[in-house]
Amino acid sequence: MRRPFIAGNWKMNLNQSESAELASGVASAVGDLTGAVDVAVCPPTVYLAAVRSALGDSAVGLGAQNAYHEESGAFTGETSVGMLADIGCQYVILGHSERRNILGESNEDVNKKVHAVLAGGLIPIVCVGELLEQREAGQTLAVIKEQFQGSLAGLTADDVAKLVIAYEPVWAIGTGKVATPEQAEEVHADLRRLLETSYNSDVAAAVRIQYGGSVKPTNAAELLSQPNIDGALVGGASLKPDSFQGIVAAAAELASSN
Ligand code: 13P
Numbered sequence: 269m270r271r272p273f274i275a276g277n278w279k280m281n282l283n284q285s286e287s288a289e290l291a292s293g294v295a296s297a298v299g300d301l302t303g304a305v306d307v308a309v310c311p312p313t314v315y316l317a318a319v320r321s322a323l324g325d326s327a328v329g330l331g332a333q334n335a336y337h338e339e340s341g342a343f344t345g346e347t348s349v350g351m352l353a354d355i356g357c358q359y360v361i362l363g364h365s366e367r368r369n370i371l372g373e374s375n376e377d378v379n380k381k382v383h384a385v386l387a388g389g390l391i392p393i394v395c396v397g398e399l400l401e402q403r404e405a406g407q408t409l410a411v412i413k414e415q416f417q418g419s420l421a422g423l424t425a426d427d428v429a430k431l432v433i434a435y436e437p438v439w440a441i442g443t444g445k446v447a448t449p450e451q452a453e454e455v456h457a458d459l460r461r462l463l464e465t466s467y468n469s470d471v472a473a474a475v476r477i478q479y480g481g482s483v484k485p486t487n488a489a490e491l492l493s494q495p496n497i498d499g500a501l502v503g504g505a506s507l508k509p510d511s512f513q514g515i516v517a518a519a520a521e522l523a524s525s526n
Contacts, residue, residue, distance in 0.1 A: 269526050272492065272519035273306040273432060273476050273499035275331060275393060276506025277361060280312055287315040288322040293509030295326035301513075301520040302327035306499075308359050309506065313347055320356040331359030331393065334367060337380035349388030360385045361501070363395045363419055365438045375418025382419060386427050393432045393478070393501065394419050396459075400439035408437075409458050416462050425467040433459055433477045434501040440481025442503060449490045449497075452479045456496035485514025492522050 282290065291309060298307050308329035311319045320330055336346035352360060362385065363378035378394065385392040396415040398408045412435070420428060435455050440447050456477050464472035479491050480501035491497055499519065505511040 269523070270474070270476050270498045271306055272304070272523055273308075273478060274502065274512075274516045274519050275308040275310060275329075275359065275361075275478065275499070276502050276512055277333060277364070277480070278309065278311045278506060279333070279366070279503060281507060282311070282315070284315055284318050287311050288318045290507065290509065291319040291322035291328075292324075294512055295323050295328050297509040297513035298328060298516045299326060301516050304520040304523040305516055307516055310359065310361055316352070316357060317355050329358045330356055331361060332357050333361050333364065335360045335362070335381055335385055337377075337384040339384075349384050349390060353388055353390055357390060359391045359393055359432075361393045361395065361434075363415070365395060365397050365436055365441060368395075369399075369438065375415060375421075378415075378419040379421050382431070383422065386423070386430060391430060391432060393434050395434045395436050395480070395501070397436040397438050397441075397481075403437065403439065408455065412455055412458060413462060416459065417466070420466075425471050428463065428467050429471045429474050431475065432499075433475060434480050435459060435477060436480035436501060442482070444482050446482040446484075446487050446491070447479070449494050452491060453494040453496055456494065460496050483515060485511055485518065488515040488518035489522065492519050 308331045310331035332352045335349045362381045367373045382392045398411040402411045476498035478499040478501045479497050483500040483502045484505045
């Protein structure tokens with residue numbers, strides 16, 4: 269079984285002291301569970317260093333919400349992978365639907381970033397997901413395939429084995445409208461098949477595919493019990509230690525019963 273991975277995407281929320289408080293709250297709330305589950309928090313870039321020190325020697329990992337693909341130079345406002353590694357990040361969320369749909373990131377942009385993050389020794393969490401109108405038009409699997417192929421273009425099987433994929437249906441993000449376990453599993457199984465046909469069966473067996481979109485302690489267990497759902501990328505419910513802990517606990521319980 270793949271080791272579950274629960275990550276909190278804090279998005280553009282909280283201030284410095286709230287970020288440090290949440291990080292230490294999460295570290296103590298999930299401390300006992302990190303033997304069975306990988307856990308990470310992804311605060312706003314400006315608070316990464318404060319969160320790193322608040323996490324102390326906890327096993328909770330640190331992720332950024334974005335990175336730029338160039339190493340350094342005249343790129344005003346951007347943050348390189350080397351800078352993120354330097355302050356202790358292990359993960360970088362890439363291609364989140366908010367960056368694709370609000371900030372206009374293309375598959376090509378995401379692809380350059382995936383290459384840069386892997387080259388810098390960090391783990392990309394590559395997000396894919398369809399809009400409501402695409403789902404209603406029966407285009408979900410085609411959209412996912414296009415994002416998968418575009419975002420991962422030019423990677424070797426060894427590269428792909430290192431990354432994490434997050435399926436986040438856009439209509440389920442921040443809406444309280446969670447995908448049913450069957451809807452999510454259909455796309456996760458399809459992503460697993462894409463990993464196998466595009467790379468090989470070892471890669472397909474190894475890569476963790478998180479689900480994201482209105483995950484809460486009350487719906488986490490049924491989502492995570494699907495065979496191809498290996499974790500969660502959590503927005504709103506990651507902003508409170510209790511609710512985030514509830515999701516990590518659901519993952520830990522499933523891991524111990526398997
Ligand atoms: P919510 O959990 O708030 O729906 O957000 C999901 C998400 O976008 C995580 O990246």
